[in-house]
Amino acid sequence: MIIISLLLLGSLLPHLSFTASVKVGIVNGDKLWPSHSRPYxxxxxxxxxxxxxxxxxxxxxxxxxxxxxxxxxxxxxxxxxxxxxxxxxxxxxxxxxxxxxxxxxxxxxxxxxxxxxxxxxIPIPTGQEKIKVGTMCSVAGWGELTHYGPIRLNLQEANVMIMSDEVCQRQWGKKYNASQMMCVYGEGSSCPGDTGSPLVCGNTAVSVSYFSSENNCNDPNQYNVYLKMSAFxxxxxxxxxxxx
Missing domain, CATH: 2.40.10.10 (Trypsin-like serine proteases)
Structure with missing residues (x-):
């Protein structure tokens, strides 16, 4: 099933270079282990x-x-x-x-x-360094499982992949501003309660959660959009x- 999903994604995004397997978003994330591994x-x-x-x-x-x-x-x-x-x-x-x-x-x-x-x-960017498409980063939060659902009592974390501005622009149209935003892919997404959480690449908080699917934050076909720290x-x- 994972192989099929990656092949389907690859067919939709022919110019994306995968560097690691895709893991799901916070909605389907894992409880932090060991405890306190994100002390920021x-x-x-x-x-x-x-x-x-x-x-x-x-x-x-x-x-x-x-x-x-x-x-x-x-x-x-x-x-x-x-x-x-x-x-x-x-x-x-x-x-x-x-x-x-x-x-x-x-x-x-x-x-x-x-x-x-x-x-x-946690450090934030010091300049305008561009993060390479296909880079695996991570997200964490206490957000809801679905819109208007219960929050999670334990902090959840997951890996996501940086997408190209062209792909993000095609999906979100005028809502997406490449100079201020970036988007990521995971089979899930950030829900209410996750907003404000950082996108962490390496050991740096490179952006802040902004928006995902308006009506279904658990939609695996929608990319999550983040605000670039470097732009501000x-x-x-x-x-x-x-x-x-």
Missing amino acids: MVSVQKKGKHVCSGFLISDQFAMTAAHCKTKGKLTVVAGTDNLIRRKEHVRIRVMSYYKHKPDLMVLELNERVKLNKKIKT LPWIRKMTSNSN
């Missing part, structure tokens, strides 16, 4: 409930999606990959919110988080320079 991940919460995923870029700043901030204050929970194991949660209030179109947000934390083996930051570096640097 944070749960963005409102009134103690998970609303989005996010990640630490320093000991005082986290990144997520702008739409995660509605009325009311947010907190981030670090130091855990399980949403109900509260004894290991490190909860930090958000002091300031910096939004950027189309859907990026830098969260300035009320205090500097103490970094340790369970809480770490001047703004990110300006926002994070506000640190005390």
Whole structure:
């Protein structure tokens, strides 16, 4: 079945060079093993409930999606990959919110988080390096299994493959802006609750989850779109320079 799926995908994307087998998206992802293997991940919460995923870029700043901030204050929970194991949660209030179109947000934390083996930051790009088509990267999040379904209590992770801008443009049309976006393939996709999570290539958070299928986030035929961190570096640097 896996071989047949890859052959079908290959017939649709004749110019794509595969470097490894395709693994499914977060919807069908695997629970993290070993525990705490993504110590940069944070749960963005409102009134103690998970609303989005996010990640630490320093000991005082986290990144997520702008739409995660509605009325009311947010907190981030670090130091855990399980949403109900509260004894290991490190909860930090958000002091300031910096939004950027189309859907990026830098969260300035009320205090500097103490970094340790369970809480770490992840590097972001330093320039405009282009990631090669066919590169295998990874995603993680606590998102829903389906639209309006329950969130996952354990952080899930999966591998995805970088697609070409031409392929992404054909599928998403005017919604896709190659200068700001990139898209990935996996037999599944990011669902509500996963938004704000990073696409990690190597050891770098290269982009932030943006959108997938509008009506079915579990659609294996739709590519997930991410916002390139490199396209917003001047703004990110300006926002994070506000640190005390």
